[in-house]
Amino acid sequence: MHYAKILRVNLTEKRIEEEEIPAKVIEKFIGGKGLAAYYLYREVKPGTDPLGPENKLAIFTGPLTFIYPSFARYVVASKSPLTKTFSDSYAGGAFGIELRKTGYMGIIIEGKADELVYLKITKDEIAIKDGRGLKGKTTYEVARAFKGYSVLTIGPAGENLVKFAGVFNDLLGPTRPGVAARGGLGAVFGSKNLKAIVIKGWMGIKELVPKLDKSSMKRIMKEYLDIIMKEVIPGMGLGGNLPAFKMAAEAKMLPVRNFQSGQYNGWKELSENSWKKNTVDKKTCPTCPVRCGVSVKAFTGPFKGSEVERIEYETVAMNGPNLGINDRNALIVITRRLNELGLDSISAGSVGAFVMEASEKGLLKEFQLKWGDVEGYLKLIEMIAYRRGIGDLLAEGVAEASKRLGIENIAIHVKGLEVPAYDPRAAVGMALAYATADRGGCHLRAWVVTESAETLTPEDLARLTKYLQDRNAALWTLIICDNISAYAADPDRVVKLSVDMLRSIGFEITLDEFLKTGERIYNLTRMFNVREGFDRRSDTLPPRFFERRQDTGWKLERRDFEKLLDEYYRLRGWDSRGIPTTETLDKLGLRELVGSYESEASRHS
Amino acid sequence: MRVRLHGILRKVVGVKEIILDYEELTLDKLFHYLTEHYKGLAHYIFKNGEKLSIRGIIILINGRHAMFQGGLKAVIKRGDVVDLIPPVHGG
Numbered sequence: 001m002h003y004a005k006i007l008r009v010n011l012t013e014k015r016i017e018e019e020e021i022p023a024k025v026i027e028k029f030i031g032g033k034g035l036a037a038y039y040l041y042r043e044v045k046p047g048t049d050p051l052g053p054e055n056k057l058a059i060f061t062g063p064l065t066f067i068y069p070s071f072a073r074y075v076v077a078s079k080s081p082l083t084k085t086f087s088d089s090y091a092g093g094a095f096g097i098e099l100r101k102t103g104y105m106g107i108i109i110e111g112k113a114d115e116l117v118y119l120k121i122t123k124d125e126i127a128i129k130d131g132r133g134l135k136g137k138t139t140y141e142v143a144r145a146f147k148g149y150s151v152l153t154i155g156p157a158g159e160n161l162v163k164f165a166g167v168f169n170d171l172l173g174p175t176r177p178g179v180a181a182r183g184g185l186g187a188v189f190g191s192k193n194l195k196a197i198v199i200k201g202w203m204g205i206k207e208l209v210p211k212l213d214k215s216s217m218k219r220i221m222k223e224y225l226d227i228i229m230k231e232v233i234p235g236m237g238l239g240g241n242l243p244a245f246k247m248a249a250e251a252k253m254l255p256v257r258n259f260q261s262g263q264y265n266g267w268k269e270l271s272e273n274s275w276k277k278n279t280v281d282k283k284t285c286p287t288c289p290v291r292c293g294v295s296v297k298a299f300t301g302p303f304k305g306s307e308v309e310r311i312e313y314e315t316v317a318m319n320g321p322n323l324g325i326n327d328r329n330a331l332i333v334i335t336r337r338l339n340e341l342g343l344d345s346i347s348a349g350s351v352g353a354f355v356m357e358a359s360e361k362g363l364l365k366e367f368q369l370k371w372g373d374v375e376g377y378l379k380l381i382e383m384i385a386y387r388r389g390i391g392d393l394l395a396e397g398v399a400e401a402s403k404r405l406g407i408e409n410i411a412i413h414v415k416g417l418e419v420p421a422y423d424p425r426a427a428v429g430m431a432l433a434y435a436t437a438d439r440g441g442c443h444l445r446a447w448v449v450t451e452s453a454e455t456l457t458p459e460d461l462a463r464l465t466k467y468l469q470d471r472n473a474a475l476w477t478l479i480i481c482d483n484i485s486a487y488a489a490d491p492d493r494v495v496k497l498s499v500d501m502l503r504s505i506g507f508e509i510t511l512d513e514f515l516k517t518g519e520r521i522y523n524l525t526r527m528f529n530v531r532e533g534f535d536r537r538s539d540t541l542p543p544r545f546f547e548r549r550q551d552t553g554w555k556l557e558r559r560d561f562e563k564l565l566d567e568y569y570r571l572r573g574w575d576s577r578g579i580p581t582t583e584t585l586d587k588l589g590l591r592e593l594v595g596s597y598e599s600e601a602s603r604h605s
Numbered sequence: 606m607r608v609r610l611h612g613i614l615r616k617v618v619g620v621k622e623i624i625l626d627y628e629e630l631t632l633d634k635l636f637h638y639l640t641e642h643y644k645g646l647a648h649y650i651f652k653n654g655e656k657l658s659i660r661g662i663i664i665l666i667n668g669r670h671a672m673f674q675g676g677l678k679a680v681i682k683r684g685d686v687v688d689l690i691p692p693v694h695g696g
Contacts, residue, residue, distance in 0.1 A: 096680075235694065243694065244693050244694065247612055247613075247691070247693040247694060248693050250611060250615075251611050251612045251663075251691065251693060252611060252690075253690075253693070264642060318656035322607045336654070353684040422693070425662065425668075426663065426690060427690075427693070428663055428665075428672075429663070430672045449693050450692055450693055450694050451661055452660045452661035452692055453660075453661060454658050454659050454660070455659075455663075456659065456672055456674065456677060457671060457672050457676050458672055460672065461672060486694070488695070548668065552668065552688070553667070553668040553686075554665055554668040554669075554688070555668050555669060556670075557669060557673070560669070560670070560673040565672065570647060604628070
């Protein structure tokens with residue numbers, strides 16, 4: 001069995017320990033999302049304050065990270081302060097590879113430091129260091145302070161416990177930067193007084209995988225690189241998933257003015273072709289030939305000279321048409337500022353649109369912001385990051401802010417996570433995907449809108465959603481890049497190759513077992529959420545998506561949505577409340593883990 | 606009844622909209638008609654053994670997805686509007 005260990009860092013006790021991951025745990029959960037879910041389920045008790053010292057951060061790589069090309073990503077997971085669910089966010093860049101090169105599959109961070117600290121991991125030193133000098137620094141300033149290292153950091157927003165603050169890595173290159181911003185896990189860093197993690201790995205592939213089957217590796221590598229070169233790279237166009245903008249615009253599923261409509265006439269200004277005029281560089285993650293990171297610069301107008309290392313579809317859509325902003329230069333400066341302050345661009349775009357709609361409709365007295373007001377939006381971002389004025393309320397996320405303001409009907413979120421850039425009244429498949437995503441309103445767990453599958457019955461769609469969620473949970477144990485499966489002509493071939501890769505490094509696993517691992521993980525994260533009180537009532541959509549769209553007349557009826565949910569629960573082996581049945585937990589080998597919690601809880605009750 | 610095409614389907618078919626003069630027909634029949642007259646649609650709507658199959662397209666009948674109206678057996682009447690939306694790649 002593959003040997004792996006983690007670092008456990010207790011910030012309260014200033015203690016760092018090395019810990020072996022039990023072989024049976026690796027067998028069941030493999031790495032990445034699986035291990036993060038396992039440790040968080042075991043160690044974060046239900047009802048834990050996400051911003052309290054009892055919450056934990058799990059930062060993991062996968063067993064293939066650094067071993068095979070393009071496996072460069074890491075996951076940061078925790079109980080989210082935004083959603084109070086299990087939450088996992090992924091990013092590329094160099095950090096994942098540098099972490100893997102330390103020989104640790106992951107890091108568990110617990111407790112809370114007395115003062116601001118950072119964690120340093122190098123061959124010569126693994127230590128909790130005084131970080132007071134980093135207080136208030138932007139993500140770029142922190143990156144600049146540690147040249148020669150891979151730096152993962154939060155910005156002022158994370159320090160100020162903004163509930164949609166993210167973590168950012170490798171912002172100053174030389175690789176493509178990484179942003180893991182969904183779910184507000186930057187605020188969890190902030191709550192622990194942990195500003196950054198600074199890493200320089202030192203191990204080679206031979207040391208990490210002594211039993212590497214080189215001849216299998218050669219064959220697999222050839223086939224895998226073939227897919228990347230012949231299918232993924234040509235399919236990606238400019239990169240940053242920017243080709244999706246044109247397709248989403250033509251399909252009338254863009255978020256326009258807080259999802260009030262989906263038809264957007266000015267889309268050509270923000271399309272892939274137009275972004276080519278601003279592109280100054282293409283960056284990639286170490287070991288990956290794709291070069292998906294589109295670096296852009298403003299060459300004209302009031303923001304001339306502004307640059308950002310990476311722009312992508314969701315950021316453009318959520319901060320463009322969703323806010324009535326149709327200016328690429330403005331989007332460059334907005335994205336740059338969000339990155340500096342350390343905010344999630346999807347959530348920020350949703351909060352901005354919420355404020356603009358509320359202003360327009362006279363629902364907000366203390367603050368006004370018009371559609372398309374770039375300067376005003378930039379000020380709002382600042383107010384949120386530093387919790388000034390109404391920014392203090394908005395820093396809680398759109399769900400909480402709308403609740404306190406009594407205008408929940410215009411807040412676009414699922415379980416507190418602001419919904420990304422596909423209107424489910426057009427992309428109907430995304431309705432079920434958003435509602436049942438384990439971290440709240442997310443498109444990546446089941447990216448149904450990109451699938452060339454048949455969805456002629458509710459069962460077809462429920463089956464597809466379940467399959468994608470399980471498949472992706474399995475692939476995220478390895479933390480494969482989502483672009484590979486999204487652009488490969490046959491994603492299932494990528495899944496099969498991933499299993500071959502695992503076997504080549506010593507795992508004894510079949511394709512069925514691999515996919516079952518994904519299902520096991522998805523049920524475990526569901527159980528994490530169930531014991532926090534989530535069930536069918538929270539598997540829903542914002543009211544707007546059940547209203548008829550004015551521009552096209554498209555509508556998702558509540559009864560149709562409930563039917564989808566029924567089908568989905570049935571296929572999952574969950575009861576009508578959306579809770580996994582005992583048989584399902586048994587089938588997936590989760591009873592021991594989930595049961596041990598139940599008996600522990602009953603002892604305390 | 607009107608069939609409105611979106612995205613790449615417009616290019617494939619060559620028009621934005623197709624108007625059909627029928628009192629009533631099922632989605633299955635409509636698809637037979639469309640694939641017979643617009644060969645470019647074969648990538649999205651095709652025969653899988655005896656039955657018709659689709660690849661990724663979203664079908665809305667009067668704004669409501671066809672899957673909730675009987676799928677291929679959904680009935681389309683005079684005056685109804687059918688929207689055909691292709692899948693998005695990447696995002």
